[in-house]
Amino acid sequence: MKRLYFFIIGAFSLVGLWAIYYRLTEGLKMTALTSNVSWGLWVVFYIFFIGLSAGSFLLSTMVYVFNMKQYEKIGKVALLSAFFSLVAGLMFIFIDLGHPERFWHALVYRQPTSILSWEIHFYLIYMLIIVAELWFLLREDISRLVIKAKGFKKFVFKLVSIGYSIPDNSEKLERDRKQTHKWMKILGIIGIPTAIGVHAGTGSLFGVIVAKHMWNSGLTPILFLVSALVSGAALMLLLYALLVPKEKQDNTMLKSLGGLLILFIAVDLLIVAAKYLVGLYNYVPDERQVLLNMMFGERWYIFWVGQIMLGAIIPILLLSIKKGSSTLKALAGLSTILGIFCVRWNLVVPAYLESPMPGLETAFVHDRLLFEYTPNLFEWITSLGLISIVILLFSLALNSLPIMETKEGKEDNGETADGVQAI
Amino acid sequence: MEEKKITRKKFVITSLLGTLGLVAGELIRQSHSIDNIENEVDTENKKYGMVIDLDRCIGCNACTIACKQENNTPPNIHYNVVIEKEEGEFPNVYNSFLPRVCMQCDKPPCVKVCPVGATKKQKNGIVSIDYETCIGCRYCMTACPYGARSFDFGENYYDQPNTFEASPYQEYDKIYQRGKGKAPQNSVRKCHFCSHRVDKGELPACVTACLGKARFFGDLNDPNSEVSIKAKGSWTLKSNLGTKPRTFYLGEKRDD
């Protein structure tokens, strides 16, 4: 089972590598993007993963900053998925650049007026914080693994332990653990504003664009942030219900996590309703028309089926079943995550489909000047491949590090990997 | 062991302070220039602008062709377009034409969002793009309210560029030639008032080509120039967005 899983995901990753190679050599003409719909599927995935990352990270701070002991069991996996989601998000923004080889320009030619420039710095600081937190959390376990492992594995573990080894007496170990505790709190406290900056900032990328009336609102960053929390909580629910064997699951925690998810979804719905209803009230064409097209146009189902059904109604129903099994909870998590993907799509693409100047759409006609966008096969394959690469790395990390272990019990590694397969 | 820990702590603290310092430094360095892009425009020098008289435009698209030729733009790139609309009620229908170039805004949203400063407001009023710096993030295209920017996907009229397409041409102060992966491919492009011609004292290609003599170009700092005189009583597109365009229109106001 485990072999099969790694084989499949490995094959997809190879496809991903091929697609990246192809993309880098051929340029953006491989995509279905046009000059008028300048951001597409890859940007949707980018904000989706950045949101997933920020959401997971904020949930982990409940444990390490606010000392909510009941969530301790998801603390590590929350941090780990925050890290890998961030990696996924950055990979997507990287392949979306017209000149990926010049990505370092963003760090060298900094531009303080540009939100994007600020965001790139935020992402890096945020990544450092996550890595530092993970290192503090896992250094004890890793140095144990260094002692146990042999050959190449030993080398890798040694590398990630960055020279830390378990002290030889228990007094020192106690002191180190205290130190870990303290640093987790400090890093978490710095991390909270950073994570908010990361995702609300990503929302401001869109919020400040005066040319797109639908985005140009102070609610946009808030909407990004709240839906990030929704997706983070959903991911934790999914991972915990899947990865931890049924008999070891902590049902009270699952329940309260479910309650948290419902709360986040409710706030999210409130903001969506406020934003969209206000937008529909007046006759500003590039706001009202965009919203109408989104809800009742050709792609109505992304809003009604994706955003509303999958993202809100189904998870709320599944979670409110009193004696619901953990499989149902996992399904609720999965459905929410898919729903949030639709939310991200609707945040990006519809605003591009209205011409900014009436008549521009017919002034000069060419495939690359359309106000239409459907991602082509290549974009989907690339996305699938990229996501596979990240899932592969994530499951390798889950497989070799004691992420899901808690003080009470340790799970078998084989089962852990099987669990991931279902994602 | 003990020593090691001190260095680690020092390292973390130093790097945090360093980051803070960088952020503060940037903020101070830029704080006065962020919203003063307009004031940076040198009043001593020339400050170019364009006036388009819609009552004289006959919608022939000579400007579009001249522009494509001058800047050797591939099929999907339009620096200049003429937006054509049918107006009025039957039987009194007529076509209205609205040539749209880059407005060379004095408060350009496109410049503000560029993460690497590849697109800049020049002292002479022109908004330029540095094809060697642009990372192709396409944020500026999103930010432009006039749809004036397009992305060079690297496509040509012919799979193997024909002799015209493959010949060298000038934009800004550089010579370019079409070829796979060569600048400006995979960057954003837009109208720049033919800055390479303007630098030589010539008029933009569209102004020269205009059949109806609907376009006027020149130095708006000089109150006696033709363009300054024409600009009186003109209006600009989407003036409510505060972008302060340097391209002005004459004739019946046709906002949006």
Ligand code: SF4
């Ligand atoms: S018209 Fe668009 S591209 Fe030109 S300066 Fe204004 S915002 Fe920038």
Ligand code: SF4
């Ligand atoms: S596409 Fe180029 S010019 Fe436009 S914002 Fe990005 S880096 Fe700047």
